Amino acid sequence: MSIAxxxxxxxxxxxxxxxxxxxxxxxxxxxxxxxxAYSAVKNAADNLAxxxxxxxxGFWNQTAGFDISQxxxxxxxxxxxxGRAFWVGLLNTLLVAAIGIVLATVVGFVVGIARxxxxxxxxxxxxxxxxxxxxxxxxxxxxxxxxAVLKALPDLRESWTLPGSIFLNNRGFFSxxxxxxxxxxxxxxxxxxxxxxxxxxxxxxxxKQEKTxxxxxxxxxxxxxIIGLPLIAFFAAGMPATLGYPEKGRFNIRGGLEILPEFVAxxxxxxFYTGAFIAxxxxxxxxxxxxxxxxxxxxxxLRTGPTLKLVVIPQAMRVIIPPLTNQYLNLTKNSxxxxxVGYPDLVQVFTGTVLNQTGQAVEVVMITMAVYxxxxxxxxxxxxxxxxxxxxxxx
Amino acid sequence: xxxxxxxxxNHSYVRAAPVEAMPAPGATTGAVGWIRANLFSSPAxxxxxxxxxxLIYWIIPPMIDFLFLHAVWSGSDREACLPTAERPEVGACWxxxxxxxxxxxxxxxxxxxxxxxxxxxxxxxxGIFWMLWLxxxxxxxxxxxxxxxxPIMSYILLxxxxxxxxxKVDTSLWGxxxxxxxxxxxxxxxxLPIGILLALGRRSHMPAVKLFSVIFIEFVRxxxxxxxxxxxxxxxxxxxxxxxxxxxLLRALIGIAMFAAAYMAxxxxxxxxxxxxxxxxxAMAVGLGxxxxxxxxxxxxxxxxxxxxxxxxxxxxxxxTTLVVIVxxxxxxxxxxxxxxxxxxxxxxxSATGYAFAAIFYFICCYGMSRYxxxxxxxxxxxxxx
Numbered sequence: 214m215s216i217a218x219x220x221x222x223x224x225x226x227x228x229x230x231x232x233x234x235x236x237x238x239x240x241x242x243x244x245x246x247x248x249x250a251y252s253a254v255k256n257a258a259d260n261l262a263x264x265x266x267x268x269x270x271g272f273w274n275q276t277a278g279f280d281i282s283q284x285x286x287x288x289x290x291x292x293x294x295x296g297r298a299f300w301v302g303l304l305n306t307l308l309v310a311a312i313g314i315v316l317a318t319v320v321g322f323v324v325g326i327a328r329x330x331x332x333x334x335x336x337x338x339x340x341x342x343x344x345x346x347x348x349x350x351x352x353x354x355x356x357x358x359x360x361a362v363l364k365a366l367p368d369l370r371e372s373w374t375l376p377g378s379i380f381l382n383n384r385g386f387f388s389x390x391x392x393x394x395x396x397x398x399x400x401x402x403x404x405x406x407x408x409x410x411x412x413x414x415x416x417x418x419x420x421k422q423e424k425t426x427x428x429x430x431x432x433x434x435x436x437x438x439i440i441g442l443p444l445i446a447f448f449a450a451g452m453p454a455t456l457g458y459p460e461k462g463r464f465n466i467r468g469g470l471e472i473l474p475e476f477v478a479x480x481x482x483x484x485f486y487t488g489a490f491i492a493x494x495x496x497x498x499x500x501x502x503x504x505x506x507x508x509x510x511x512x513x514x515l516r517t518g519p520t521l522k523l524v525v526i527p528q529a530m531r532v533i534i535p536p537l538t539n540q541y542l543n544l545t546k547n548s549x550x551x552x553x554v555g556y557p558d559l560v561q562v563f564t565g566t567v568l569n570q571t572g573q574a575v576e577v578v579m580i581t582m583a584v585y586x587x588x589x590x591x592x593x594x595x596x597x598x599x600x601x602x603x604x605x606x607x608x
Numbered sequence: 609x610x611x612x613x614x615x616x617x618n619h620s621y622v623r624a625a626p627v628e629a630m631p632a633p634g635a636t637t638g639a640v641g642w643i644r645a646n647l648f649s650s651p652a653x654x655x656x657x658x659x660x661x662x663l664i665y666w667i668i669p670p671m672i673d674f675l676f677l678h679a680v681w682s683g684s685d686r687e688a689c690l691p692t693a694e695r696p697e698v699g700a701c702w703x704x705x706x707x708x709x710x711x712x713x714x715x716x717x718x719x720x721x722x723x724x725x726x727x728x729x730x731x732x733x734x735g736i737f738w739m740l741w742l743x744x745x746x747x748x749x750x751x752x753x754x755x756x757x758x759p760i761m762s763y764i765l766l767x768x769x770x771x772x773x774x775x776k777v778d779t780s781l782w783g784x785x786x787x788x789x790x791x792x793x794x795x796x797x798x799x800l801p802i803g804i805l806l807a808l809g810r811r812s813h814m815p816a817v818k819l820f821s822v823i824f825i826e827f828v829r830x831x832x833x834x835x836x837x838x839x840x841x842x843x844x845x846x847x848x849x850x851x852x853x854x855x856x857l858l859r860a861l862i863g864i865a866m867f868a869a870a871y872m873a874x875x876x877x878x879x880x881x882x883x884x885x886x887x888x889x890x891a892m893a894v895g896l897g898x899x900x901x902x903x904x905x906x907x908x909x910x911x912x913x914x915x916x917x918x919x920x921x922x923x924x925x926x927x928x929t930t931l932v933v934i935v936x937x938x939x940x941x942x943x944x945x946x947x948x949x950x951x952x953x954x955x956x957x958x959s960a961t962g963y964a965f966a967a968i969f970y971f972i973c974c975y976g977m978s979r980y981x982x983x984x985x986x987x988x989x990x991x992x993x994x
Contacts, residue, residue, distance in 0.1 A: 239816035246820065253847035260846045332653050333646040334660040348974035349967045350927040353941055357967075360948075361960040546832035552934065564838055574842035582831045582839070589830035 257575065264572075272571045273299075279566055281557045283473055295567050302562030303584060309476065309558065310545040313483040317544060318537075320484055321491025328496050339492065346489035351547055354486060359478035359554040366474075369465070378458045380466055386477060387459040390470035396453035403446035404439070411435035475556035479548065487544040494540060498533035499525065531603060538596035542589050549585075559584060674699040674957075675964065682706070689955035700961040701953070708947045712965075715783015715938050724765045724774065725786050731758050732793065740980060742987070755797055766790070779857040783938035785969075787857070791864055791929045791939065796922055798865040803872025808902065810877055821873070828870035833931050837863045841935035860932045868925045875921055879914035880906065913988060919981035923974045941966055 227233045261268055273296040280290045285304045288297055328339035346354070364383055367373065372382030380387040411434070418429035447453070459469030502525050510520040551558035552565055559581060568577040635644060647657045678699030680689050689701035705712075714722050735758050738750035766786075768776035782790070809821030828836065840863030845853045854862070883906055891901035911918075930941045938946070947953065948962040 235814050239814050242820065243816055256849055257846040260850060263850075330656065331646065331649070332656045332660070334664070335656050338660050338663060344975065345971065348923070348971045348978065350930040350941070350970055352930040352933075353963060353966055353970065356941075356945065357960075357963045361963055365956070365959075549832040549834045550931070552834065560832070560834055560838075564835065568838075568842070574838075574846065578835060578839050578843055582827075582835050585832060585835065586827065586830040 266572045268573065268576070270576060272567075272573055272576070275571075277567070277570075279570070281562060282555075283476065283557055295571070298567060299559075299563050299580070302557060302559040305556070305562075306545075306548055306551075306558040306560075309479055309483070309551070309556070310548050313480055313487065313544050313548065314541050316480070316484040317487040317491055317540070320488030321540075322495050324488060324492035325495025326499070328492060329499060343489045343492050346485055347493075351482060351486045352550055352553060355478060355482040355550055355554055358481050359475065363474040363478050369461075372461070372466075378469070380459055380461060383474065384466075385474045386472040387466045388470050388472070389456040389458050391454045392457045394453045394455070396450035399450045400443050400446045400453070404443040407438040407440075407442040410442075411438045414438070473556065475551070475554050478554050479551050479556045479558075482550075483544055483547060486547070487540055490543070491537065491540050494533055494536045495529075497536075498529040501532045502528045527603075531600075534596065534600050534603070538593065538600075541596075542592055545588055545592070546585060673697075674960070686951075686953050686955045686958075689953070689957060691956065698955070698957055700964060701955055701957050702961065704947070704953045704955075704958055704961055705965050707953070708943075711784060711947065712940060712943050713785045715786060715943055716781045717783065717786065718777060718781065721768075721775070721777055724777075728762045728765050728786075729789070731761060732789070742984070759797060779855055782857065784943045785940045787932075787937060788926075788929050788940040790857075791861060791932055791937075792922075792926045794861045795864045795868040795925045795929070799868035799872045799921075799925070800918070802865070802869035804876050804907070806869060806873035807876035807880060810873065811880060825870045825873050828867055829874070833863075833867050833928050834934055836867045837931060837934050839863065840866075856936055860935050860937055863935075864925070864929065864932070867928070868921070871921050871924070872918070875914055875917045876910065878917065879910035882913055883910050915988075916981040916985040919977050919984070923977050923981075926974060926977070927970065940969065 258268075274294050276291065277293050277295050277298045278290055279298075281288060281298065281301050283305055284301050285308065286297075286301060287293075288301050324339045324342060327335050328343065330336050330339075366381060366383040369382050369384060372380045374380055378389050414429075414434050415431050418431050422428055457469055459466045459471075506524055506528065507520060510524040515523065548558055549560040552561040555561065564577055564581045568574060571577070632641075635641060648654050676699070678695075678697050680698060680701050680703050683689065683701075683703035684707070688703050689698055691698045710722075714725055717725055735750070735754035738744050738747065739754050744750060764772070765774065766777065766782070767779070768774045770776060806821045806825055809817045810825065812818050812821070837860060840859045841856070844859055844862065848854070887905055887909065888901065891905040896904065929939060932939050933942045933945075944962040944966045948959045
């Protein structure tokens with residue numbers, strides 16, 4: 214029975230053992246990375262010492278000494294620090310990204326659905342929009358909006374006046390702005406109560422429908438609670454808000470809300486660009502719902518509206534959400550192109566001006582990257598959570 | 609009573625031939641029917657049609673006016689494009705584009721040496737054609753030509769080699785379409801192999817390799833390209849000894865290649881995941897090693913189904929090359945940007961003309977690529993249909 218005797222694990226040279234090889238490869242890879250990192254750090258230390266550039270995060274608390282054209286929080290060139298400038302830039306980035314995401318979603322859904330329309334003209338128009346916008350670089354579009362459209366508006370003295378004291382000129386948009394006085398807290402409280410009430414009502418209505426099959430006018434009631442309640446509170450509190458109107462002087466416009474042309478150009482560019490991509494995502498999502506679903510909905514007697522709302526959209530959303538998240542992240546990352554039109558976002562303020570003034574390239578670039586990475590990770594986490602909630606539950 | 613044969617009896621009241629079909633009601637066929645079905649089938653549809661027609665009316669005629677009817681086609685400086693009393697509406701100032709055309713293509717590349725750029729374009733065109741034409745003969749040679757021969761030859765041509773009588777041309781003189789093509793092409797050539805390695809690394813069973821790949825891919829994909837370019841431009845020189853400090857163009861190329869590789873890795877990974885496990889197991893069963901398995905069995909299939917996505921990544925890369933401006937390189941868009949603010953051509957429509965020209969250039973390139981991706985996709989779908 215020689216066969217039985219030989220049937221132990223065959224003896225091989227450790228050179229050909231997959232396990233040994235795998236460990237060897239990984240050790241080599243780690244060694245190379247450690248060596249590269251070590252020499253990079255050493256070179257950086259040498260180069261910085263020679264150029265007499267400080268290192269570390271000491272610059273964070275030094276006075277910035279430069280102005281920023283749009284600040285959501287208090288900031289002044291002489292008194293504020295680089296750290297403060299960082300927060301100003303970050304808030305500006307988040308502002309344009311948040312507004313951009315909302316508007317791009319609207320544009321994307323409208324165009325995406327329009328592209329599937331049976332109306333020939335509308336479908337072709339949407340297709341043309343998507344193809345043109347997607348195939349031209351975003352930077353070119355931003356420069357076009359900023360330099361060829363907004364900068365070509367009339368100057369201050371000849372600014373266009375729209376109804377409602379809205380001024381439009383090459384220094385930006387000026388519109389009335391509400392000024393709140395005491396008592397506005399009641400309105401805010403009424404709004405919060407309205408939202409909570411609407412959610413509670415929607416839950417109750419859903420339970421009722423599951424039990425009895427009766428539907429309730431959720432949309433109308435929610436609208437009444439969210440809009441109506443604050444309105445009542447507003448009048449009950451004696452209208453604690455007035456509008457501050459912009460007034461045109463000889464050299465500038467005072468009061469009111471001022472929106473920078475840089476902000477407008479960046480927003481328009483991002484919304485149109487991302488909107489075109491979202492339109493494709495939406496179209497693909499709706500087309501992924503098989504035609505049988507629509508036909509079955511028709512067969513059980515649903516009309517077009519409820520078919521879309523109850524059958525097609527919930528299924529399409531499952532396909533749409535992951536790529537839609539990607540587009541939101543792209544929009545946020547693309548908002549860094551603000552630096553080309555001069556909108557004071559994180560990259561323009563921090564990686565641009567602060568980097569130039571302090572010369573601390575490593576720290577500044579690292580902080581900027583960390584911020585974008587954090588935004589990306591947090592967004593993906595939130596979206597993954599939502600995605601898991603609406604995912605298909607299979608048996 | 610004889611049995612009458614058919615033709616002997618005069619059945620004049622029976623039709624011998626079928627009746628001609630009546631024409632369909634005029635409103636359901638032809639152009640009228642099509643219009644009724646597609647544009648005016650319901651009140652809502654009519655409203656949409658009117659809305660679209662209005663939009664088209666607002667956009668298209670002014671655009672044609674601007675681009676063609678009111679355009680200025682020739683002239684030597686801004687005078688030609690200024691509005692005058694007899695011509696109050698001036699459209700696109702194409703004279704400006706004609707004047708600056710060669711600057712847009714070559715940047716400041718020395719004029720007597722520009723034939724080298726032309727040869728480079730020609731070599732590249734041959735390579736691209738060879739790679740894209742799926743029935744071309746000897747595509748393996750084509751790949752060798754595109755990924756090895758062209759890079760070496762064009763480096764010698766464009767940078768110069770005094771030993772061969774080609775004088776050195778500093779990269780700071782390069783510009784225009786030349787730089788756009790060089791940057792995007794280097795991105796293409798380097799991102800695919802690095803991307804494949806990263807994708808394989810991410811699917812590897814070795815924890816260190818996997819971790820490194822995941823960190824690299826997710827890090828680069830999580831930050832904007834601008835910050836990667838900033839890193840390449842201001843941090844890279846710090847990390848290498850002073851004597852090795854790379855020149856500006858090289859820094860941008862490194863940044864772009866790293867960025868594109870991370871995106872390419874995810875595209876390739878999707879392709880790898882689509883290959884059934886049986887293919888891997890079959891390859892191992894016939895005794896192939898890891899690299900043989902990948903090279904002979906898995907990658908050919910995975911890359912084939914990924915071609916459309918690879919081309920889409922290239923479209924993104926091509927558009928992203930406009931961002932290299934941030935590190936001070938004169939790509940095509942930058943040459944347009946510099947020219948449009950030149951006082952010699954300062955006229956109200958110069959900026960819009962420059963942007964329109966750039967938009968047409970990018971649109972043709974990107975749209976061409978996306979059409980190609982679509983056609984490959986259709987071809988692959990045909991193969992899968994049973």
